[in-house]
Amino acid sequence: MGRKRLHDAADGRPTVHTVAARAGVSIASASRVLNGVGGSAETVRRVREAAAAVGYVPNAIARSLQSQRTGLIAFAVEDIGNPVYVAMMRAIEAVVAESGRQLLVHATSGQVASETALLRRLAHRYVDGMIISPIRVTDSHVEAMTASPVPVVVIGQLPDAVPVDNVRTDSRTGAGLAVDHLVAGGRTRVAFLNGPLDTVPGVARDAGFRAAVARHGMSADLIEVGDFQYAAGRAAAERLLARSRPDAIVCANDLIAVGALHALLVSGLRVPEDVALVGMDDTELAQMSYPQISSVSLGSEIRGRLAAQLLLDRIADAGLPPRREQVPPSLVIRASSGGGA
Amino acid sequence: MGRKRLHDAADGRPTVHTVAARAGVSIASASRVLNGVGGSAETVRRVREAAAAVGYVPNAIARSLQSQRTGLIAFAVEDIGNPVYVAMMRAIEAVVAESGRQLLVHATSGQVASETALLRRLAHRYVDGMIISPIRVTDSHVEAMTASPVPVVVIGQLPDAVPVDNVRTDSRTGAGLAVDHLVAGGRTRVAFLNGPLDTVPGVARDAGFRAAVARHGMSADLIEVGDFQYAAGRAAAERLLARSRPDAIVCANDLIAVGALHALLVSGLRVPEDVALVGMDDTELAQMSYPQISSVSLGSEIRGRLAAQLLLDRIADAGLPPRREQVPPSLVIRASSGGGA
DNA sequence: TTGTAGGCGTTATCAT
DNA sequence: ATGATAACGCCTACAA
Numbered sequence: 018m019g020r021k022r023l024h025d026a027a028d029g030r031p032t033v034h035t036v037a038a039r040a041g042v043s044i045a046s047a048s049r050v051l052n053g054v055g056g057s058a059e060t061v062r063r064v065r066e067a068a069a070a071v072g073y074v075p076n077a078i079a080r081s082l083q084s085q086r087t088g089l090i091a092f093a094v095e096d097i098g099n100p101v102y103v104a105m106m107r108a109i110e111a112v113v114a115e116s117g118r119q120l121l122v123h124a125t126s127g128q129v130a131s132e133t134a135l136l137r138r139l140a141h142r143y144v145d146g147m148i149i150s151p152i153r154v155t156d157s158h159v160e161a162m163t164a165s166p167v168p169v170v171v172i173g174q175l176p177d178a179v180p181v182d183n184v185r186t187d188s189r190t191g192a193g194l195a196v197d198h199l200v201a202g203g204r205t206r207v208a209f210l211n212g213p214l215d216t217v218p219g220v221a222r223d224a225g226f227r228a229a230v231a232r233h234g235m236s237a238d239l240i241e242v243g244d245f246q247y248a249a250g251r252a253a254a255e256r257l258l259a260r261s262r263p264d265a266i267v268c269a270n271d272l273i274a275v276g277a278l279h280a281l282l283v284s285g286l287r288v289p290e291d292v293a294l295v296g297m298d299d300t301e302l303a304q305m306s307y308p309q310i311s312s313v314s315l316g317s318e319i320r321g322r323l324a325a326q327l328l329l330d331r332i333a334d335a336g337l338p339p340r341r342e343q344v345p346p347s348l349v350i351r352a353s354s355g356g357g358a
Numbered sequence: 359m360g361r362k363r364l365h366d367a368a369d370g371r372p373t374v375h376t377v378a379a380r381a382g383v384s385i386a387s388a389s390r391v392l393n394g395v396g397g398s399a400e401t402v403r404r405v406r407e408a409a410a411a412v413g414y415v416p417n418a419i420a421r422s423l424q425s426q427r428t429g430l431i432a433f434a435v436e437d438i439g440n441p442v443y444v445a446m447m448r449a450i451e452a453v454v455a456e457s458g459r460q461l462l463v464h465a466t467s468g469q470v471a472s473e474t475a476l477l478r479r480l481a482h483r484y485v486d487g488m489i490i491s492p493i494r495v496t497d498s499h500v501e502a503m504t505a506s507p508v509p510v511v512v513i514g515q516l517p518d519a520v521p522v523d524n525v526r527t528d529s530r531t532g533a534g535l536a537v538d539h540l541v542a543g544g545r546t547r548v549a550f551l552n553g554p555l556d557t558v559p560g561v562a563r564d565a566g567f568r569a570a571v572a573r574h575g576m577s578a579d580l581i582e583v584g585d586f587q588y589a590a591g592r593a594a595a596e597r598l599l600a601r602s603r604p605d606a607i608v609c610a611n612d613l614i615a616v617g618a619l620h621a622l623l624v625s626g627l628r629v630p631e632d633v634a635l636v637g638m639d640d641t642e643l644a645q646m647s648y649p650q651i652s653s654v655s656l657g658s659e660i661r662g663r664l665a666a667q668l669l670l671d672r673i674a675d676a677g678l679p680p681r682r683e684q685v686p687p688s689l690v691i692r693a694s695s696g697g698g699a
Numbered sequence: 700t701t702g703t704a705g706g707c708g709t710t711a712t713c714a715t
Numbered sequence: 716a717t718g719a720t721a722a723c724g725c726c727t728a729c730a731a
Binding site: 026027032033034044045048049052075076078079080081082083084 | 709
């Protein structure tokens with residue numbers, strides 16, 4: 018009745034004190050046993066028994082305060098609905114979980130403000146590190162990343178001077194692979210449905226496409242721009258078809274490609290007979306479509322895994338020099354461009 | 359030069375002590391000002407200035423130890439690649455973010471062991487609450503949920519006696535809606551591609567399908583079972599077509615439906631002319647397919663939002679009686695069953 | 700309004 | 716091997 022708390026936590030749950038008292042040892046001994054370091058056979062037995070009896074579970078927060086780490090890794094991504102990020106997330110989660118940590122997922126909506134706010138919040142140290150895959154990289158991103166007290170790994174391009182670990186691919190070359198493949202298949206009017214030109218991937222893919230068509234002596238006038246979503250891809254394809262009649266379309270990602278496929282089929286065009294289609298990112302979506310869509314793989318799983326490993330390495334040793342990993346693009350040919358079923 | 363730490367944290371970052379010292383006040387005053395409670399105009403000014411000067415950011419862990427809450431909400435889901443969970447996650451994240459908290463996402467792979475392990479780990483109190491959507495519910499789930507010191511909300515069915523907040527829908531009725539619609543459209547050989555029968559949704563949908571076909575005086579022999587994935591749907595449809603010739607197929611979710619669509623198209627059947635198709639969950643996938651797939655909406659976003667709200671309410675007041683919310687299914691008709699484009 | 704002091708639950712240090 | 720004690724960084728009575 019109203020007796021003062023003795024050893025239990027504020028909410029009545031057992032603490033080390035509870036266990037120690039019950040086992041008749043000091044909290045130091047109890048803690049040691051609970052952490053598996055030291056203790057005589059008898060002490061170990063009594064502490065274990067006491068802990069089991071009261072249902073002791075260590076408080077993760079208190080432990081974090083002491084150890085200066087939370088065991089949490091954050092993954093910030095603009096659109097969790099895009100399968101490419103799901104693939105990355107899975108790969109990251111696997112590595113993170115194996116290291117005994119947990120993954121925190123942030124949706125940023127691609128807003129620069131919310132991404133930098135997120136990066137700044139890292140200063141609160143509620144996570145041990147963050148993997149971020151920004152589609153726009155601004156000065157405030159860079160500033161926030163370099164100022165962060167906890168390690169940050171970027172999946173994507175980053176100015177060379179920025180001393181932050183990063184994993185990149187080469188979607189410029191990737192776009193070229195798609196064009197080369199289509200031209201090799203005899204296509205002569207190759208169009209391109211891109212994402213926004215104020216994004217890093219948008220710019221890279223635009224450059225890659227233009228360089229490739231130029232290489233083949235073709236003009237680069239069949240370009241439409243939208244955002245990186247299904248609806249935008251469909252709309253862009255409709256605009257394209259309204260003004261021209263391409264015999265092949267390269268899409269800046271698979272969502273756009275699926276939207277374009279929809280528009281093509283609706284307008285009665287056959288894929289790949291009338292129009293060949295190539296997407297990018299090689300997500301599940303490309304395989305789930307009918308016909309299945311050829312796609313430029315940018316190694317999402319590999320990039321995710323590498324990013325997670327870079328991050329864990331840096332958490333283990335902050336003194337490491339900044340590292341960069343590069344994952345080469347490769348083309349996966351499927352039915353939409355005349356490949357297999 | 360090896361001078362002892364004064365007021366900074368172990369890693370050299372400023373703490374309240376740093377700010378207080380610089381402002382020439384006590385840490386209590388500094389803390390008060392930093393939290394916006396009390397302080398004379400002059401004190402407020404000096405503390406603010408000092409905090410800004412040293413770039414003070416409060417340590418989230420220390421604050422959590424004090425406040426007994428982490429500001430984290432967990433969402434545990436078996437397959438983060440399924441768009442239905444992405445939809446739920448988005449809805450949950452919106453509510454959670456609005457409350458100033460952050461979302462932690464766990465992938466359980468649907469393993470009972472890993473789900474209960476997760477629930478047990480809640481005892482560590484590293485999150486303020488958890489939303490879980492298990493497709494199997496075992497005694498150990500129930501036990502772990504009721505024993506959890508932090509609130510748990512379940513999205514899905516739960517035995518009535520279990521005193522845990524939950525949000526459910528009625529996929530049994532949902533399956534019936536699909537059958538009714540197909541029969542109304544003149545289909546007489548309606549098949550069903552279901553997920554595993556040892557899962558809660560698998561059982562409910564099976565019951566719903568059987569009851570509905572019986573209601574229409576039809577037999578329920580065109581049933582194939584796989585798991586809730588694309589590949590399984592495709593394989594199940596292939597098995598089905600190998601042994602029979604249905605004129606309509608109900609699928610237990612959209613992933614299965616997309617797989618079935620693939621199999622149908624590959625085998626040269628037209629959708630909906632030869633075979634009508636209805637999925638379930640009404641995910642983006644249904645809209646992205648061609649033809650677009652009719653689907654039974656189970657209100658994923660609504661369920662996610664409700665679950666998040668139930669959880670926040672309970673965090674605010676642990677004394678609340680257990681609550682249940684029910685979201686009714688509804689049919690969204692699209693081209694795959696003879697509806698619009 | 701302000702400062703002192705104690706506690707949140709854990710681990711680490713340092714005598715014993 | 717063990718126990719008393721001091722952090723970890725923050726908040727908050729309580730007293731001044």
